[in-house]
Amino acid sequence: MGEYVIKLPDVGEGVAEAELVEWHVKIGDLVREDAVLAAVMTDKATVEIPSPVDGEILWLGAEIGDTVAIGSPIVRLKVAGEGNVTAGAKSPEAVPTPTPGPSPQGGGESASTAKVDTKPAMGSSKKASSGKVEPAMATASPSPLWGGARGGGAAPLTGAPRAEGEKPLASPAVRLRAKEAGIDLRQVAGSGPAGRISHEDLDAFLARGPQLVRPTGLVPRDGVEDIKVIGLRRKIAEKMALAKSRIPHITYVEEIDVTALEELRATLNKEKRTDRPKLTLLPFLMRAMVKAIADQPNLNALFDDEAGVIHQHEGIHIGIAAQTPTGLVVPVVKHAEARDLWDCAAEVNRLAEAAKSGTASREELSGSTITITSLGAMGGVATTPVINYPEVAIVGVNKMMVRPLWDGTQFIPRKMMNLSSSFDHRVIDGWDAAVFVQRIKALMETPAMIFVD
Incomplete structure (x- = not known):
């Protein structure tokens, strides 16, 4: 051997x-x-x-x-x-x-x-009763992130009332005192081991009155679970800490009337052509961003703050922040400037599936020059997206809601959505950020303009 x-x-x-x-x-x-x-x-x-x-x-x-x-x-x-x-x-x-x-x-x-x-x-890693921390290994069948019981399991019930016929634990002296006071020990919470009732417990019971302790099913939990931050979660933590510590963020929020865009999207999806994927809002936003970046190429850039150099890219590589069972990843749609609406949609679908299944390659998860983040229906009214370092801009999509809009004579229902976008204030001024978002707003509110070269 x-x-x-x-x-x-x-x-x-x-x-x-x-x-x-x-x-x-x-x-x-x-x-x-x-x-x-x-x-x-x-x-x-x-x-x-x-x-x-x-x-x-x-x-x-x-x-x-x-x-x-x-x-x-x-x-x-x-x-x-x-x-x-x-x-x-x-x-x-x-x-x-x-x-x-x-x-x-x-x-x-x-x-x-x-x-x-x-x-x-x-x-x-979870603390055992001895206090020693033993690392817990991932198994071949991974459990959901942060899965399992929290707080170390259920604590034993140490309070009253007790079940009918259950004998409370107490010394003879405590039992005698309770009998003389007319106290049913089954209604007294014991603080000692295994719920043992002491004289102090009787004093506390008498101090608050003879009311019955009503069962609630709620028990205190004192366990602590120690979870080692490794792998993708560690990478996310490092990237977020780097972005927030080095980039002075400015966030600009604007509402957009997407009623016309949603009508156009529904009409295009009704055609159901086999060579065209189903359209979501993202491909429209990507094409609007491509047009806006053509007017403001400084938004499509990476800032090397150590060298003091801004790398302004001609190719527009849009990262799409995607939540997966193991954490946040950012697959990248390369050369969005060379893709039409349906090509953008097909690539987003392909990358999203690869990210969720864990088959996305390193090349597919790197190389972005600007990023979109969206929480879909959970998007909230407004957010403050963290820039994907070393990029200089990120566009955040909030949830769509029907809201009343005044048209000059009456309130009419419109589908409204906020864009929450963050910018690196070292290289992007507030005015430039506003111009960029307003350009996207104009294109999405008049979606026919997205198709005009």
Whole structure:
């Protein structure tokens, strides 16, 4: 028998290190060649690390959330034959290894061509009664984000009233005192172990009067769940902190009458052509943004604040902020300036499906020059979107509502929607921000203008 050391392979993308976000195995597991051992994250893509050989897991070299350098040993296997470790070689010092979930069945790819997907794992750790924090591993069947019972489970009911026939816990002296005072101990909340009633509990009961304690079904909960911030959630936290700490935001909110646009959209969707996808509001907004950026190209830019350089792009690459089961990602519609309404819609649909299924590539999740964020029906009346650093502008879509609008003689119902847009005030003045939004407003309120070159 021999030992085989698996090192973190070069996962490409020019990275020197990666974050360990998931173990699929534990010490003592028997693994087959190509079985997935672990998953590491680089930027917003997760790379699965397969086993190149059959063997038994002897050692795991990192914990969930650790940053591991490319080329560092991460797994040691006991294998048939000589393995790849010379006799007498010093084994690396073992690190505390949590007990992971069950090893998934199924293969992976070789270490040099690790499979890339965008399903990051969330690690968590929960305080045990001893106070020691044990990391909890993600299993092969991921649970919903932030899932499971919160607050450490239900606390035992330590108060009255008690069930009929249930004997309250109390010392003989307490029972005698209660009997003399005419107190039914079943109606007294006990503060001692297992609800034991003390003299102080009797005093408190007498102080508030002899009213019965009514059952509410509500119990106090004192548990605390510690959730380690790793993977995609860590990337989101870092990106948001960077954007808010370095970009002085200015947010401009304007209402738009989208009644005519919605009528046009409904008419176009009635045609139901197989070569055209169903239209939502987003493709119209994207085309309006393309026209507005043609007049104000400084909005389609990235600001390198360290070098003091604004990179103004000719190609308009619109990021579409998308909520997925594992967190927020931003797939990018490349070259929106070269796409018509239906092409924009088809690409948005394709990218949204890839993001939700976790199959979007790194290229599809990077390279945006301006971003749209929308919460759909949950969009609220107004929002304050955070700019997708290092971009200089983001357009936020709020929910659509029917509101009365005065036309000069009467109030008429109109479909209204707010746009909440944020700008980097270091490079975009308030006037320029207002001109940009007003141009979008004019195009969306007269949607025929979107089709005029």
